[in-house]
Structure formats: structure tokens, C-alpha cells
Amino acid sequence: MDEFAIDVKQLDKTFGQVPALRGVSLQVRRGEMVALLGASGSGKSTLLRHLNGLHCADAGSPSSVAVLGRRVQAGGRLARDIRATRSKVAVVFQQFNLVARLPVMTNIMAGALHRLPLWRGLLRRFPAAELARAQEAMARVGIARLAAQRASTLSGGQQQRAAISRALVQGAEIILADEPIASLDPEASRKVMQSLADVNRDLGVTVLVSLHQVDFAFAFCPRTIALHDGRVVFDGPTRALTPDRLRELYGAQVGELLPAQATTHPTAWPTAAPEYADVALRVA
Ligand code: ADP
Numbered sequence: 001m002d003e004f005a006i007d008v009k010q011l012d013k014t015f016g017q018v019p020a021l022r023g024v025s026l027q028v029r030r031g032e033m034v035a036l037l038g039a040s041g042s043g044k045s046t047l048l049r050h051l052n053g054l055h056c057a058d059a060g061s062p063s064s065v066a067v068l069g070r071r072v073q074a075g076g077r078l079a080r081d082i083r084a085t086r087s088k089v090a091v092v093f094q095q096f097n098l099v100a101r102l103p104v105m106t107n108i109m110a111g112a113l114h115r116l117p118l119w120r121g122l123l124r125r126f127p128a129a130e131l132a133r134a135q136e137a138m139a140r141v142g143i144a145r146l147a148a149q150r151a152s153t154l155s156g157g158q159q160q161r162a163a164i165s166r167a168l169v170q171g172a173e174i175i176l177a178d179e180p181i182a183s184l185d186p187e188a189s190r191k192v193m194q195s196l197a198d199v200n201r202d203l204g205v206t207v208l209v210s211l212h213q214v215d216f217a218f219a220f221c222p223r224t225i226a227l228h229d230g231r232v233v234f235d236g237p238t239r240a241l242t243p244d245r246l247r248e249l250y251g252a253q254v255g256e257l258l259p260a261q262a263t264t265h266p267t268a269w270p271t272a273a274p275e276y277a278d279v280a281l282r283v284a
Pocket residue numbers: 015018019020038039040041042043044045046047
């Protein structure tokens with residue numbers, strides 16, 4: 001199939017007087033893992049929310065969004081069959097959106113509810129095949145042994161990996177991750193990004209992940225789309241985003257995008273870090 005996983009054309013979105021997206025066009029092929037880079041307020045969340053129809057573009061604009069070959073919206077109107085499309089698209093948020101008091105397994109099974117009879121969800125009696133699928137999804141991201149724990153007992157990084165498992169149980173063909181590592185320490189961030197990279201490589205899930213720091217884009221995403229003030233200012237190989245190029249694109253905001261040490265010690269740029277060496281090779 002050669003249709004795009006994500007196909008966005010001339011997306012315009014204004015909140016009151018504030019233009020949040022201006023003529024954004026982008027295409028992502030099936031099986032790609034792409035970083036959506038931008039400083040705070042550049043329009044990343046707004047763009048991601050248009051992809052599954054949580055936001056509608058400006059009425060009467062030439063905007064259109066299609067996902068997996070199906071129309072999501074056009075001219076500021078949602079498609080009627082949006083529900084069917086949404087089941088193929090999972091969202092992972094910065095704020096860990098698990099139900100804290102429920103076990104991890106129950107949270108992950110929520111991904112399967114859209115294809116099960118209502119009573120099964122209400123009584124939490126799930127078919128064995130579905131439970132096995134959830135176990136496999138948890139094992140894939142390294143949290144199988146946490147299945148029975150309450151979600152509230154997991155670290156932030158484990159919760160994000162649980163959210164990725166839930167996306168797999170849902171049967172998502174696309175994962176939209178909105179700053180999934182913004183609240184995590186570097187080691188937890190690396191594990192979450194590695195889990196996204198694994199499901200991308202092993203299962204062919206298309207991943208679009210928004211980030212406000214370029215180092216993780218560099219390590220995990222061959223391609224980056226960069227937003228600034230609601231416009232696409234760069235779309236190409238992540239390795240082309242040198243500190244100088246970023247300074248050109250972002251001016252004074254560049255500090256937000258660079259890892260702390262890279263601004264003062266250019267030799268500490270991510271490719272030089274040993275923990276990125278193997279990933280950089282794979283990405284190259
Ligand atoms: P990012 O996710 O890159 O930080 P956002 O997409 O959240 O950026 O925001 C882009 C712009 O749109 C910002 O100026 C923000 O203040 C504005 N914006 C986002 N959501 C809303 C909203 N619901 N109402 C009004 N303004 C909004």
C-alpha cells in the first residue's frame with residue numbers, strides 16, 4: 001500500500017485571534033518514526049490533536065487531514081466515520097493518563113474495549129486471547145512483571161511504557177506521542193523512546209512523537225519535522241539539524257531545544273555520547 005499513514009494539507013488553525021497552525025502540510029509514510037520538534041507554543045499539541053479529530057481546522061480553510069488513507073477532516077469538518085479511524089490511532093500524552101487506582105493490566109485492557117461486548121468491560125472479564133495479547137504487549141516494553149500492580153505505583157517511565165502497551169492492545173497502526181518524555185529523567189526517557197522505536201521497527205507501527213529537545217530526536221528518529229510559530233520550518237533528516245541550523249531556525253528560543261551541555265560544549269552533542277552510538281548507527 002502506498003498511501004500515507006498521515007497526510008496533512010494546508011492546515012490552518014486559529015484560536016480567537018491567535019494563529020496556532022499556519023498552512024501546515026506534511027506526509028508520513030507507513031512504518032516511519034518521525035520527531036515533531038518545536039519549542040513550547042510552536043503548535044505541536046495542536047497539530048497532533050488535528051490528526052485524530054480532537055481539533056477541527058478553521059472552517060472554510062483549504063485544510064485536510066487523512067490518516068491511513070481515510071479522511072479525518074476537510075475544510076474544518078470532521079469525517080462521519082471518524083470512530084473507525086480513531087481505533088487505528090493511539091495517543092500517548094505527557095501527563096500519564098492511566099487510571100491510578102486500577103491495576104496496570106486493567107488499564108492496558110482498556111485498549112481492547114472497543115472490540116469487546118460492554119459487559120466484559122464492566123465486569124472486567126476478558127477473553128483469554130485478549131489477556132495473552134496484553135501480556136505480550138507488556139513484555140515487549142519490559143513491564144510484564146508489573147501487570148498486577150496499581151498504576152499509581154509505577155514510575156513515570158513505566159506508566160508511559162504501559163500507555164504504549166495499551167496502544168498495541170488497541171491494535172493501533174499509528175502512535176501519536178505528545179511529549180511523552182517531557183516529565184522524565186534521561187534514563188527513563190531513553191527507555192520510553194526505545195520502546196517506541198522497538199514497536200516501530202518490530203511491528204511496523206508508524207510513530208510521530210513530539211519533543212522539545214533535539215537530542216532524543218537525534219538518537220531515535222531518522223526524520224524530524226520542526227515547527228516554529230505554527231509553521232513547518234524544517235522537514236528532513238534529523239542529522240542535518242546541527243546546533244547552528246537550529247539557531248538559524250529558532251533564534252532566541254534555541255536554548256529550549258538543545259540539551260544543556262550542548263550549548264556550552266559543542267563536543268557533547270548527542271552523537272558523541274556513547275549511549276547513542278548504536279542507535280545513531282541504526283538510524284544512519
Ligand atoms: P506546543 O504543544 O508546541 O507547546 P500548542 O499546540 O499547545 O503548542 O499551542 C500552540 C499555540 O496555540 C500557542 O500559542 C497556544 O497558546 C495556543 N493554543 C493552544 N491550544 C489553545 C486553546 N485551546 N485555546 C487557545 N489557544 C490555544
